[in-house]
Amino acid sequence: MTRIKNLAAAPTFYAALAGMILFFSSWYFLTETLTLPRFKNIPDPLSVVTEWSAIHPKYGVSLFTKPYYVDILYSIIRTYAAFAGAVVFGVSLGIVMGWSRILHNYTFPLVEIFRPMPPLSWIPLAVLVLPGIELPVVFVTFIAAFFATVLNTLLGVQSINRDYFLAAKCLGAKPRDILFHVVIPGSLPFIFTGLQIAMGIAWMSIVAGEIIAGQRGLGYYIYEAAALFQYEQVIMYMFTLGFLGYVSSVAIRYVGNLLMAWEEAKRKAR
Amino acid sequence: MVEKAADKGHVVLNNVSKCFFEDEKKILCLDQLSIEIPPGQLTVLMGPSGCGKTSMINLIAGYETPDTGSITIDGEKITEPGHDRLVVFQETALFPWMTVFNNVAFGPKAKGLAEKDIKEKTESILETVGLQDFQDKYPTQLSGGMQRRAELARALVNEPSVMILDEPFRGLDAMTRELMQEFYLKLFDETKITTLFVTHELEEAIFMADTVIILTYKPGRVRKVVKVPLERPRHFSVSASKEYMDIFNDTIEILFEEAKKAFDHDDASSLDIIQSLKRNSDDS
Numbered sequence: 001m002t003r004i005k006n007l008a009a010a011p012t013f014y015a016a017l018a019g020m021i022l023f024f025s026s027w028y029f030l031t032e033t034l035t036l037p038r039f040k041n042i043p044d045p046l047s048v049v050t051e052w053s054a055i056h057p058k059y060g061v062s063l064f065t066k067p068y069y070v071d072i073l074y075s076i077i078r079t080y081a082a083f084a085g086a087v088v089f090g091v092s093l094g095i096v097m098g099w100s101r102i103l104h105n106y107t108f109p110l111v112e113i114f115r116p117m118p119p120l121s122w123i124p125l126a127v128l129v130l131p132g133i134e135l136p137v138v139f140v141t142f143i144a145a146f147f148a149t150v151l152n153t154l155l156g157v158q159s160i161n162r163d164y165f166l167a168a169k170c171l172g173a174k175p176r177d178i179l180f181h182v183v184i185p186g187s188l189p190f191i192f193t194g195l196q197i198a199m200g201i202a203w204m205s206i207v208a209g210e211i212i213a214g215q216r217g218l219g220y221y222i223y224e225a226a227a228l229f230q231y232e233q234v235i236m237y238m239f240t241l242g243f244l245g246y247v248s249s250v251a252i253r254y255v256g257n258l259l260m261a262w263e264e265a266k267r268k269a270r
Numbered sequence: 271m272v273e274k275a276a277d278k279g280h281v282v283l284n285n286v287s288k289c290f291f292e293d294e295k296k297i298l299c300l301d302q303l304s305i306e307i308p309p310g311q312l313t314v315l316m317g318p319s320g321c322g323k324t325s326m327i328n329l330i331a332g333y334e335t336p337d338t339g340s341i342t343i344d345g346e347k348i349t350e351p352g353h354d355r356l357v358v359f360q361e362t363a364l365f366p367w368m369t370v371f372n373n374v375a376f377g378p379k380a381k382g383l384a385e386k387d388i389k390e391k392t393e394s395i396l397e398t399v400g401l402q403d404f405q406d407k408y409p410t411q412l413s414g415g416m417q418r419r420a421e422l423a424r425a426l427v428n429e430p431s432v433m434i435l436d437e438p439f440r441g442l443d444a445m446t447r448e449l450m451q452e453f454y455l456k457l458f459d460e461t462k463i464t465t466l467f468v469t470h471e472l473e474e475a476i477f478m479a480d481t482v483i484i485l486t487y488k489p490g491r492v493r494k495v496v497k498v499p500l501e502r503p504r505h506f507s508v509s510a511s512k513e514y515m516d517i518f519n520d521t522i523e524i525l526f527e528e529a530k531k532a533f534d535h536d537d538a539s540s541l542d543i544i545q546s547l548k549r550n551s552d553d554s
Contacts, residue, residue, distance in 0.1 A: 163363035170331055171377040171428065172353040181376070185367035262367045266410040 043232045048239075051232040059230045061221075072240065074216040075206055078134070079244075082141035082209075083202045090146045090198065091191060094153020095183060104154075115147040119205035123212055133214065140209035145198035152194025156187025189263060192256035196249055203245035218244075278344060279354075279431035279464030281307040281330060285339035288325050299325045301489035302339070307432065309344075310462040314469060314479035316525060318532035322490030323468050327436050330466065331357045343431060353377055356425035360437045362417045364409040370396070370420050371405040377428040395427040398457075415446040419453065426457075432464040439474070448506065451477060459503050472525060476517055477504060484524055487531040494524055 024045045030036060031044040043051075054062045061068050097104045097111075119140050126136040160182065168182050210219030218237045225233035257264060288300040300322045307313045315323055328334045329341055332351040341348045343355065364373050371392055378388040396402045399419040401412075409417055418438060425433060435454075439447045451474055458465060458478075469475050475482050482496040498517055500508055508514055 161363070163359045164365060166331070166333060166351075166357065167359065167363040167365075168376070168380075169333070169351045170353065170355065170357050171424070172380040173376070174380065177380050181368075182365065185365070188367070260367070262408040262410065265408040266366070269410045 041231065043235060048232050048235045052236045059225070059228075059233050061233060062236075071216060071218050071221055071237075072244070075210070075218040075241075076244065078138050078141055078209065078217065079202045079206045079248075082138045082205075083145060083199055083248075085138070085142045086145035086149045086198050086202065087195065090149025090194070091153050094150045094191075094194075095157055095179075095187070097150070098154045098157025098187070099179075099183060108154075111147060111150055115144075115151065117143075118208075119144045120208045123208065127212055133212075136212055137206075137209040137217075140212070141202050141205045144205050145202040148198045148201055149191075149194045152190050152197065153187060156190025156194070157183055159190060160186035188256075188260055192252065192260070195256075196252050199248045199252055200245060203241060203248065207241070277309040279307070280309040280344050281355075281432055281464070281466070282342050283326075283330075283339065284341070286326075286329065286336045286341060287338045288322070288329060288334070288336050290325070298489040300329075300336075301491050303490060303492065304339075305483060305492060307464065307466055308481075309431075309464050311480040312458055312465045312467060312478055314467045314475040314482045315485065316469065316472070316475055316482060317485030317490065317493070318487050318525075318529040321485035321487055321528065321532075323485065324436070326485075326490070327357060327434055327466075327468065330432075330434060331355055353381070353428040354431040355434060356428060356430040356432075357434045357436060358418075358421050358425055358438045360440050362409065362421055364417060364421055364424065366409050369406050369408055370401060370412070373409065373420060374405075374424045374427050376424065381428075391427055395423045398426070399423045399453075413446075414442045415450055418442070418450055422454070422457070426463075430463070432466060435465065435467045437468050437470065440470075447474075452506070454478070455502075455504060472518065472522060473509065476500075476514060476521070477506075477509065482521065484521070484528065487528050488535070493528060494521075496521055 028044050028046065030039050031042050051057050051059070052062055053064075055064045057065065061071075093107075097107055122140050122143050123136070126139045130136045130139055164182050164186060165178065168178050173181070206217070207219030207222060210217035211223055214220065218241055222234050222237045225231070225237065283303055283305045286300055286303045287298070289296050289298050291297070303322075303326070305326075315326065317323055325334070329336055330343075330348065332348050332355065335349065348355070364370075365376070368376070374396060375388050375392045378391055383391070393402065393405070396405050399422060401416060401420055401423065404412060404416065404420075409420065412420065421438070438454075439450045442450060455478060457463075467475075467478060476498055479498045482498060484493045484496070485491065486493045496517060500511070500513055500517075
């Protein structure tokens, strides 16, 4: 019993490793050893890895082929364009909503109605209104990330201690000073939580967006591969999406820590 | 060093009334209040929660305007916040995202002073409060007492006519609190900066004040104005003197009455003052 407890409290790296080994062996066990009826068409982890790292892959795409990286590049550009839009427009709207009572009252119910609409449901209108292929894809990826950013930024502004505004005012701050030295830094912790969520949502929505793209991108190829029963490819692309999302999250946290040195100081002071 | 504030900061409240709304009910908060805060003196405001201390501070600071009557500082009507009247808040309102230096430099920066002057003023005031070695730290990295000193510095650097301290040492442990009282008194003795000091602690009030003003529970009126003619500079031993005890005994009765009124009205926050009074009377 204590041995299990010790293992559970192991250093993070070993804990993560143990978790992965457990997951992949269960996967292998379910698909290869047990071969349950519903699982028998799912490739086991070994054949996915083999296909992924093959120099001459069965279905033409692996770590050593160019199309793989072209797909990644397409998806990254689309996702980051959508994310950038969510940051610029979402943070701006969130701050304005948090700052102006009137604007908040006008827009908050609308935001709350639009926010739960799934990205997939936006596809018809996006295709109808926006020209070309790329714009609708980016829009569908953008939309849910945008609302997550708005809401978190709004909460961030509302979370700022009222005394900070009073103190700033009595120290002679003009609205511009208050925006840049109180509102923005004060809501930054919430904004960055929102951005991590938004980035996750963007990577989830890109798949929906790329169905309409009809060419290139990880999401598109997942559907393409599924139609051709190339499930190794499907899983390999799923994991690629997962990795890209993970790395993006880490990058946001890193930037956030750089910008919020005081939060780090607070954690250490405790 | 902070310069002598000469005879600036004469605040006069003339017939000031203020209402506010609670659950859509209009409540009279300050009732025709006339108070004078003499320049170069330390005036302490006391009273139970609900006596309108906070409203009064908001009015003098210019965050709110009175319903009737007028408030003037050195003869000029107060209409909006300004850095001639600086508020130091309960707990701390230092910006946690700025270093101590940037917190203190905030006022001068907002005023648009030259970079060189800002640096000079800020560094000199930080030296006055003994935080020159901590200027690059964030507020959370400082102890409670240091945070209060940083906050005083942030206000003082603007050379205000009057300092408004709203229970500034609340939440500090007893030891630090006494040290901070002594620290502020020393600063006050050097600068004679007009000060309005709000507190719940009678000992703190008498130890620091030239005048203690006691307000009544809802609506806030002046219940009593107590002069404290104890000699300055003061040392903690003063609390053993007969004059101190006389003032203490005169005041505690009245305060207790007002606090009791608040308590009977179920104002839970009045427990604060009752407890602190009880502790005091047990001691004496």
